[in-house]
Structure formats: structure tokens, C-alpha cells
Amino acid sequence: MIIGGAEDKLKDKVILTRFVRLAGGADGHIVVVSTASSLGEEATQLYRELFQRMGAGRVSGLRPLTRDEAEEPAGADLVDHATGVFLTGGNQLRLSSVVGGTKLGTALRRANGRGAVVAGTSAGASAVSTHMVAFGASGATPKHRMAHISAGLGLLENIVVDQHFEQRNRLGRLLAVVAQSPSLLGLGLDEDTAAVVHPDDTIEVIGRGAVTIIDGSQVQTDAFQAKGHRPMMVSGAILHSLPSGYRFDLHSRELLPGKVDDGISQAEARIEPAKRQVRRLVKKIAAQGTDSLVVERRTRRGRLEEREASE
């Protein structure tokens, strides 16, 4: 499960709810790996609280900061007995360089292989694939030397993930990566949006934004004629922009027919009448020009999301 960052934590929580359910709910054991984050235990605490409130049985934290720590058998053992693993945001290069190729890294691949749900948000999403965007420049037009690739944790093959996709304007670098590596399918995830990768290599989109998929199998490019940081020619890239409910086959690189029931509408239908009333009140007050309640609500949300401002 790869999440574009800034997943909703206060309202519908469509994405995190799905994760907790896939991780077994009350019978599950979730391990939060917060190596990518620079906030120390705070990130673990935040998700522990969220997952427990959503009914997760047990939540453990793991935060190796050196390769030695990632080699400790206890961590790998914890992951081996987990039903779900959650990789927090932060810096994907920190995550891949501390964990990649260690006992913990191998345990993560094993967990994914045996069907435990492994979710990553933001940096954690970037790190799941074999090829990872380590860092790069923003902008819609592909340019030479725009993105830097490192080896990720290798849970997913043949894809490359970028996150905060619309919000940080990252189409250009994903096009540049795919043009240079057309064997990789590019997945750009908007914030509060996730791709649930099923065992049959199909994905399902959930959340508020879209997943942009770049298929470079028909691409003509001058990517091999690298010249400074000038625009790169990319012709014939196939682009898919899929909102919640749509499914895509990563193998055949095709949209799947039919639409899964919209997660957002479902979530909205679940809102209890009391909450609806509050919402109506907020709207009413805002309409009268006194939107302090709305502002307060935004600020509260903003504060929580600020904590994971780095990707």
C-alpha cells in the first residue's frame, strides 16, 4: 500500500482505516518503522495513537538509525510476526540507506511476500520499490538530471514511485525517470491518496486525489544525449490519472473495467448524524462571514501535518 503523504488523520481517514483493516484490525499487530522521520519517536506515537483509536490490536515501534541497529535480530523478528508494517514519511534515502540490505530489510520483503500488508507514506512510499527516486527537482517539464535514483527496499518491482505528486509539481521528474528507464512504470501519488497493490499486481486507488501513471513503453526520447539541465524530449508517454475507485493492472499496463465503490462516498455515508450537524453548523457560521471555526479546524489539521512536512 503506497500513500502519497499527508493522508487524512482527522476526518474520514479512508486510507489509514483501510490499512488497519488489511492489517487484521483487533487481531492484528502493526509495526511502525519511523527511520525515515527526523521527528524521533513522535511519528511513531502519532501513528500508534491513530491505529489504536481505529481498533488495531497491538502497535509496536521500530526506529533503527544505524545499519547495526537494523541488523539486530529482534527487529526482524518483530516484523516476522507482524500482520502489518507502516513506514512513515521523512527522508527516503535515510530509510533505504539504513535498512536496505539488512536483516530488517529482508524481513520487510519477507512480510510482503507472505501477505502481511506493508504500507509506506511519502518517503516510506518512495522506498518500497527496487528503484527509488532519492531526490530531485520539481516542475512539469522533464529535464536532464532532474531526478536521482537509488536502490529502494525492493518490495515492489518494475515500478518507481513519486509522492506529494500534484502538490509538489513532480510530473517532470517522473517523466524524466520513465524516459530513461521505460521498464519501470511511474506511479505519482497525490497527497491523501493511496494505491493498494494487490497480490495479483493490480492496484486500486483510494483517497481524495489521483494516482498518475506514466507508461514509457512507447516512448521516444533524447534522454541518452544528456546535456546540462535542459528540457528532455519525451514523446509518446502514456498517461493515466486515476481517482478513487479505479483499478489498474501493473502487468498489462491497462485500466481495469468497473469501479470499486467510492471510498469517500462510503466514508461520508458513515458519518453519524451528530457529526453532520456540527459540519452544517460550521458551514452556516462560515457563510455568515465568521469563519473562525473553519480556520481553527484547518489550523489543527495543519499542525498535525506540519510534523511530517519533510517528505
Added chain:
Amino acid sequence: MIIGGAEDKLKDKVILTRFVRLAGGADGHIVVVSTASSLGEEATQLYRELFQRMGAGRVSGLRPLTRDEAEEPAGADLVDHATGVFLTGGNQLRLSSVVGGTKLGTALRRANGRGAVVAGTSAGASAVSTHMVAFGASGATPKHRMAHISAGLGLLENIVVDQHFEQRNRLGRLLAVVAQSPSLLGLGLDEDTAAVVHPDDTIEVIGRGAVTIIDGSQVQTDAFQAKGHRPMMVSGAILHSLPSGYRFDLHSRELLPGKVDDGISQAEARIEPAKRQVRRLVKKIAAQGTDSLVVERRTRRGRLEEREASE
């Protein structure tokens, strides 16, 4: 000739130089139509000065602000005898609503038909086609109700133009337009970048950025199921990002083989040794930490470009 706005006016002037040449140079007569601009005669003055310095024979200004003025035969007559027409930036809706369907509008189509070069920058670029993006929201992800279409001046058929493309993050709205109207080929022009449309309906890219082409002929979409402003599903859009020198066939919707000599390198080669020396000096001073010269130069450029800040 459709220009993405903010074309260079101080350095290489690749785009404006090409326009003046196509308009016949010293033997030519250029008419500047500044209806779109809110700056009054200033926009005309700016381009008049630029074109004359570049060796244009005669430069006239036309600025109808009402449909009555656009119906005056004198204006149409001026255009009928021009070798080149330049539509300034500003507000494309003002241009199309004042000029579209008037004597002047018909004269512009006639001029284009007989082979005079008609160039538009920014709003002027948007207005040249039969279908025009009047206004819309920015963002990389296509959403319902994101862009509003009006009838443009009708010089080019089967395309829809968007400008300041990378700089104002307009992929989403172009994808939304093309998904709803797959008969139109979407052209997104970066700033200081132009598509030269040849009579055989091929285009050539010149300038510093790229032209993004969106081909919706294979698209699957839920555009017809409009719901609020939520993300729109667009699957199978073919994307081309073409920098300077590349050519594209608007009919077959394919990249053309070969590359035209790079306009920028050519321009750089033309720089006289004296200018090179100044440039080297500027770099040297900047490297020493005293970059006041660079700043001054940027400010001067900024000032000129601010005048056409509205699109």
C-alpha cells in the same frame, strides 16, 4: 506561431527574432493587436520598439476595445496589408469577445490563410484556435469543471492551446479539456517557448522550455459523469514533451524524425566576442560574491516582464 508568454526580450530573443524574420524583416509590415492587454498603448510601444530594433520595416498598432471599433474597415484593411500580426498577452476572453466574429476577426483569419505570419503570446496564443481555454484552475491532476472553454478567433482548428504551462502548473486543466474533447489536440506551451505552425500542419518547437502535447484519441474517461470539482479519471492520454528543435505532425499526431538545428545554440553562437567578455565578467564578479550586476540584470528583465504579468 503560438508563444507560451514571457518570451525573451533582452537576450537571445530567439522567438521574436524568428517572428520578425517570418514577417519579412526590413520589407515587412507588422501589426500589433493589443486588445487583450490592460496596459493600454504600453504593450504596443514595447513590441514596436523591439521589432524595430530587430529590423522590422514598419510596425503599426491596433487596439479596438469594443466590437464597434473592431468592425471599423480601417483596422481590417491594415491587417489585410500586413505581412505579420502580433497578438499581445493580457486576457484572452477580452480579445475573443471584442474581436471574434468582427471584420477585424475575419481579416485575421484571412491573413493567416494567405500565409502572413500571425503570432500570439500568452492570451494571444490561447485565442488563435477555434476552441479557447477562457480561464480555469491550476494543478497537475485533472478535475471536473477545471477549465472553461469559449470560441477563439478560429485561425487554427482541432487544437486547444494553454500557455505559461509549466510555470502555472496547467497540465490538469489541459488533460480535463482533452478528455472532454478528444478531437482537440492539447498544446501546452512553457514560457519563452513557441510552436511555429507551418502551413502543412506540422509544428516546430523553439525557445527555452518545452511544448507539451496531449493526445486524447485513445482516452477512457468519466468526464461525462461530472461530479462537483472532484478528480476526473483520464486513462490512456498520450503525452509528448518537446523541447526546441523537435517537430510534430498535428494531423497524424506523431513526432517527426530529425531535429532542427537548436535555436538556442545558434543564438549563442551569434553572440559577439565583446558580449561574451561582458558575460564572463558578470560571472566572475558573481563568483566573488558581488552579484549586484546579475541582480540588476534580473531586475531589469523582471521589470519588463512584469508589464505582461496578467496572462
